[in-house]
Amino acid sequence: MSKNIQVTTIGGGCFWCTEAVFQKVKGVEKVVSGYAGGNAPGKPTYREICSGLTGHAEVVQITFDANLISFEDILVIFLTTHNPTTLNRQGADVGTQYRSVIFYHNELQQEIALKTIQKVQGYYADKIVTELSPLPIFYEAEDYHQNYYQNNKTQGYCEYVITPKLATLRKLHADKLK
Template identity: 75%
Template sequence: MSKNIEVITVGGGCFWCTEAVFQEVNGVHKVVSGYTGGNAPGRPTYREICSGLTGHAEVVQVTFDAAVISLADILVIFMTTHDPTTLNRQGADVGTQYRSVIYYQNDRQKETANAVIKELNPYYENAIVTEVSPLGIFYDAEKAHQDYYINNKSQGYCQVVINPKLSKLRKLHGDKLKV
């Protein structure tokens, strides 16, 4: 494996959307849907996360080759394919589990996240509310939530919610996508 392999964990609402976006990005090797940022003991389940009572966020862990795509570019894609100005909400998904968040693993990732937010903030009508926090324990989501869009493209949620995000990705970041 390349020494340039890096991992960043982000949450932009429903993890199915964020996972689908990053699966199309050149240099991304793996995207795993999961949960982090909570305080409930033990391994959380999807049902528990959806209750909003565990404190966890739906996130994806993105493994990428920094020699192909930079962390800053990953974060710009993340910030421009969801609404980072709505607190604890993405569309019809409401609750702390759908918060906009970047979980960093080191000071460089934290600095890059804060720099990207500062750079993009003037382009939004409302202030960016994306949380920047240290990564705690990451839990893989259940198997049914992995590769959700790939396995369920004809499902209504995929058609109505994910497809528009992928269209936005292709329009804004076509030069950063897998061929």
């Protein structure tokens, strides 16, 4: 069977968390941490992003085989492994760089994202505030951010923030894991 390769760009707070989640998902071929959605000129740096002044969000760009996992399933996993109801915040990470966002690549992704948000809304008492915007330029993050969890599992942030997200992933989406 031939592959049906697609790409999506999403942000659910810290990109280390989102990257770690999607690296475990069946059908995902590649996850790249990066930045998107800002208005500062040129390629932003992590330090600039952390200032909150560039308008960029920490995001991951996911390459997946739609014959193995649908875009809708990607979004359901995304919306249930971070808190999409907090504006510009994920836990202790606060600022627009940590916003929940789906940067759609085409009109079909936009349509599926709208329907998926409506579908998942029923699982939350608070309103989902995930931003839905067309994909601007995606900038790949510095090398030390790539595969962060895999390379730093015993680091405090990884143990206390990312490991519990992976437990949620296993609990809610075991049938979608590699």
